[in-house]
Amino acid sequence: MIWKKRGGEVLGRLLLAFVWLTMSVRAAEAPDLEEAPIVRSLVIQGNRRIPDSAIRFHLRTKVGEPFDPRRVEQDVRALYAIGAFRAVRIERAAVADGVRLIVRVEERPIVRRVRYEGVTAAQEADLAQRLREAKIELHPGRPCDSQEVWRARHVIARWADERGFPWARVESEEREDVGSASVDIVFRIAWGPRGIVRDVVFRGNQAVASAELRKALRWLRPRSVFRRFSQRGVYTRARAEEDRQRLVAFYQERGYARADVGEPVLVPIAERGRRVHLRVEIPIREGPQYRVGEVRVEAGESSIPPAVRAALQALEPGEVYNARKVQGVLERIRTVYAAAGRIPMRADALQDFDEATARVSLLFRIEPSPPLRVARIEFEGNRRISDRLLRREILLREGELYDESRLDRSLMRLARSGLVHPVDRKDVELDVDRERQEVTVTIRVREVDRQGIWMIGGSNGVGGGYLGVMYRAVSVLGLGEMLGLEAMAGPRMHNVLLDLLVRRVANTPVTLGLSLFSRFSRFDALSLGALDAALDRIWYRQRGIRLSGSYPITEFSSAGLGVQIERVRATPLLPGDPPSRFARRTLAVFWNRDTTDATLDPRHGATWLASVSVSGGDVAMMKSSLEYRRYAPDPFTDGRHTFAFRGVLAHAAGFRGQIVPSFERFFSDGQLVRGFSVGEFGPLARYRVAVTPAEAPGQAGTLSGIAAIGGDSVAAWQAEYRVPLATRFALVPFFDAGIISVVHPIEGVSVLRATNALVRTSTGIEWRFRLPLLGQPLRVIWAFNPTRVDQWVRLGDGRLVRLRERAWRVRALLGGSL
Template sequence: MYLFKAFTRKGARAAYLAIAAFALLVQISLVGAPAAHAEVVNSIVVQGGSRIDSETVRNYITIEPGKNFTSEDINASVKALYATGLFSDVKIARRGNQLVVSVSENNIVGSVKFEGNKKLKDDMLTAVVETKPRGVLSEDRLQSDVERLKELYKRNGRAEAEVSVETFPRDTGRTDVVFKINEGTRTGISSINFVGNKTFSSGRLRNIMTIKKTNFTSWLSKRDQFDDAKIQSDEELIRRFYMRNGFADFRIVGTDVAFDEAKNRYSITITLDEGARYRFGTVMVDSSIPDVDGNALMRYVTTKPGKIFNATQVEKSTEAVSVALLEEGKSFAQVRPRGDRNYENHTINLTYLVDEGPRLYVERLEIRGNTRTRDYVIRREFELSEGDAYNRVLVDQAERRLKNLGYFKTVNVTTQPGSSPDRVVIVVNVEDQSTGSFSVGGGYTTDNGGGFIATVALTEKNFLGRGQYLKVSLGGGQSDRTFNLAFTEPFFLGRRMSLGFDVLYNQAQETDYRPYNMNTAGGTIRLGLPITDDFDVQFNYKLYQRDVTSWGSQYILDWPAFAELYPQGSWINSSIGYVLTYSTIDNYQTPRNGTFLRLSQDFAGVGGDGQFVRTQADARYYKEILPDSDVVGLVRAAAGNITSLGGEPVQVLDNFYRGGETVRGFASYGYGPRYVGVEDTYAIGGTTYYNASLEVQFPLPVLPEEFGLRGAVFADAGTLFGYDGLENLDIEDSSMIRTSVGVSIIWNSPFGPLRGDFGQWLTKANFDQTQMFRFSAGTQF
């Protein structure tokens, strides 16, 4: 009996435990698996909305009446409503058979204003902030805009700028936003230092950079503004400089930027590893495509054995071979340069590998980040478009072209997979920068008789974001007034050719070297056709009217001769012509390497009064003699001739006039044929000239390099001779070679290049006019 009771008690206890375990298991399954715990509501009620209607709110949530939903659906709906940016608070709860959605709407922005900004205008600030009128007011967005404004001021040289934001609700339910700005003082750069450079001096490397140390001209040039993007760009310039000069292993180890709050200045230190300098060893083209002869492609290769390694020449050769293959119909041919280093003798054996690349097509070209420049301005720099065979070399070529335009602060071209394995998307990320400039300059010139001059110029390289060039300038001095207008469309008819025009009006008053008053008005229409990246041809039509109005009263004794030399009245020249230009100049502002060749001819007689052919040639060669010391050599030669095409002689005012601009040490219009008057002699120009110069430029060792001053020594030689008609006048003429030597001071100023030349003539004709000092401004090209 006892055993039966014990057994019964144990059986009951086991049954009880089994039932409890089963109940617990069911409960755990219900609690632990919320996805299986579904609910249903009959309706969705929206509360708290005033501007946004209930149906809009319902569209954002994933729960529908009459259908099962879980807590995960509630969380997803809350996130979706927050993601719209329309609400500051969202709550979702079940109340009986209803789902109640309670929202608090964000305010709407009324106006966005800026206070305290003087250096940066409202339009620049508006382009940066994301808070816009009639947009949703968001606290996170406001704080983000504050940081964006601070970053903008930092990039513009004002790292101490302070920005705060205030909001002002209106009765209409909208809120006005005011960003209050304390611009602070300009932040400069106290030093730019280099560590690890052995071959090139720190001064030479600083000259490569676009960022400069603060100096007395920085307030105008703004070249001392610290910007991370500029630093990265300058690092790339330094890297390319080393790679052009044989340092294939060069790398920048790191860049350290320190800010001194007491001095309000940045200090930049760039640590680099130069590596060894290499020369080209063997150079060959190896093709794995059966019908492509590698030896035949060698004519497109400019890298030569024994020459200093130059990465730029490797890029150009790779590009030239790729383009040649495309022209032969090899759309998928792939050209890859492979360099095999010989570390013992420091040579690189270079092989251009030509393979059949993957059959990829361009699905689309995406342009991102451009706020001002039109999409088509960017697209036209690509030699490929949607549907074309993808070619990496052409993409790299387009990226280089975009960077060279000067329209963008940064350019980055990447690729992404397309909709299928044989499709690729080209993504172009750019950041627009200011391309307009307004300049006011003044000074004293020794040209054309000397005197004070002033110029005002407005230049826009990317007019209306269309990639067009526009320049308007006014200038003048004591005896001249000039107006110029220039416009160029670089892609005429959607092709890589330029169309432009120039308009000129000049008033010239009598001077000691010019015994007449003359007004000149006219213009030029230009059509440019690029043949290669280095060579182009330009065709032009010129139409000018020249009005000689009077002679000075002091020249009364020479009036009979002046009537033949400078006849009063209107004269029209109408001509067609061409200009051939070949240039590998590295920098037109401060050239250090490269060749420049130009040949031009004008054929006058397409209507008008003048009938002649004018021919001119100019050749220059720049070479860094001592690259580590920034010593540059220049050899220049030029020649010209004008010949009558009809029975009438070439007029005096159509002749060439030469002086101190070609042979320093001579005055303007200082050498060449001259009329011997009653009391003085007058330059009448010549029909033939040629001249040559040798010059060595070097940094001045005494003055700080950030001043941008350089010195030069030179030797010049040249002549100007020949004239048409004038048999009854007393003319002095000689084809003897005039020579001179001298020294120069060159300043790369914020106004452009300025130079003063001290020249001493060595040989001259007895009727020439000399001048020891000459001041000139502007680029040489």
């Protein structure tokens, strides 16, 4: 007890001494404001553009208050923070009854002009955009900041490196006009030579052949004939580092977990003008090949979810170590917890290397949070589009458990809404409140233009290619509606379309659409050049209105109903009759499912589209179609290349004794089988029809011959392999097969068996370039047609006509692709 009492007294004395010492130090540090002189006046000197009042606004020191040196230091920092001054100094002068402060400033000159020397006008525009993206503020009318000029030089150097000039030099000069207090900033770009890779040599590799390592490279590869216009083979520092990381990943996926790939060594081989041919030498230290040892998981809780244990089974002890597989297992474990609303605070895959046995023991350590509920869902960046319209696309609900898979699907729905530009995970911020076990989800969006006019172009089936303009307005009424007006024309068609689309009508999942249209198309139903052109030209004109509605069945599929009322004027099916006029009403039912990852050039996913329509009025017919598309990344190229497939089935049949009219029959459209142009193949038929002398003079009451009548059934299959060579350029090998046939007989018509239900095939290569203004691909197709028609046919008057389809074709198309 005595020792406890003495110990308490000692501790108390120590605490009193500490408090006394702290108070003494603070008292010594604190200025004696009672004895400090009073600030009697404050004078500002050196400012030319910025008024005194604006400078005084940022000063904490005031006239009539005691002088405080620490407050003066804060004033200096505050004036520097404005960014308008090159130098700031506050001087103190004693006066009879206090002090006089003089604030001396030196203003930064105003940027008058920014010039770039050594670049073209297009390059200057691209460079200015790059500086804006880097948030470098060097604009006329703003103060010149030398630090910003230094940053701009480095951004320009990286920009030149990305264009294939790694040895480019960037210099800057600030030409100041003292009289006007302005400055001209001049950037001089000396491009230097462009490095072209001619050979790649690996030093130190023993377990993996150099040929295998070259396949892992993306950029540092000698340029081939087909890649002459691509960026492959052009050396840049950024591409060299990317390929170095790819080699590291290549080794780590094959068990060489500690492989070291050094910096490339450049050896000039030859110099030709502004190009230097290089041999790139890459040093490699492979190390031993490791295998998987013990695999464990720690989650800080007694029970491990079964889905986590199932994910661990992908790593079997004894198999060759694969870093990508380990990362995939870690992501699946993280996804399991995130789907249950438990965002992992930390998720690591700890690796313990045993050099003696060449084994890697893996410990997956997860620290999951308690189940989190969504506190709030907020949006940033939307000014016109209300939160209410955006929330309609979000599957997460406030107050419910957080689900990361729902968040990903919500972002996809936002991208497809047409209200904002595509959104991904980097645009999402999660603010987790561990104490309240809540998470606030903030989604940054970028609205589409409220209205605008764009050029459009593409291919319209048998109507062929077209160019036009499109006006679009988004959410003008604040309902999320989309109003569009399109006018397009081509050599064989012209269309005008006015449509209105309203999504989530009255806060329901229903989507309504209203369209007014006027269409005209004409085409050669048979482009063999062997028959009378008057018999082969088909045209039709449609004017009408369409009302449609759709309802989502699942997250990726929907069903809908459409009603169309129109008037049609078209050529008859057989020669000898005048153009027909129709008034018809059509009821259509459709279903679609879309799981693709993008609207343009998807890389994975599938789409289904099925429809059935029934027409009445002057045309009694039924038409059904089914279309399937599938996209899959090529695993052997790490997803850079893409497989694409398409299948089409369609059938049309008349009822009440009527046949399918000419404008609803199926003709080759130049898209299903790429080696055949519009109207180049299809069923032919001998016909014999009664006519009046006024309709066909000299025909003695009958008209006979051969006509292209089109089919009532079509089936096609397409496959292609997309190889991107540059940003907008791709090489696409393809194989197509298609068949058009007449199933239902037509009175007075004898279908030529050799042309009916004949499978046409085509294979070849397509060069595809996406045009920047139209957003459509320009396609140059070189095709060989293995199956085609080549035979003689006797006409009704005894003449022999040779029907011969070409074996080799070179075609150019605008728009339309898988």
